[in-house]
Amino acid sequence: MSVSQFYQKFKSAVGMGPMQCQKRLRLTEARRLMLDEGRNVTEASAEVGYESLSQFIRDYRRMLGAAPKEDVLSLRRRLEK
Incomplete structure (x- = not known):
């Protein structure tokens, strides 16, 4: 299977490309880690393999819709209700 065939099949099955899927994971x-284990943004970003905190925050905001700290606080508030 060629790389382009793999990419097409993966995207068809998962709904996004392999690199985008890896980033989302x-x-x-x-x-x-931030919600369940109390890690701060810096610790969580390093633990999942980001070397640049600013890149992590940028990717997080683009993929999940809010900055990490704001997102986690919002989720905690919703879980407490």
Whole structure:
């Protein structure tokens, strides 16, 4: 199977490309670490493999719709209700 065929099949099955899927998995794991294990933004970003905190925050905001700290605070408020 060629790279382009793999990409097309992956995107058809998952709804996004492999790199975008990997990024989403890393960011949702960082979200879980902050919510469930009390990690701060810097710790969570490093734990999921980001070397640049600013890149992590930029990717997080683009993928999940809010900055990490704001997102986690909002989710905690909703879970407490």
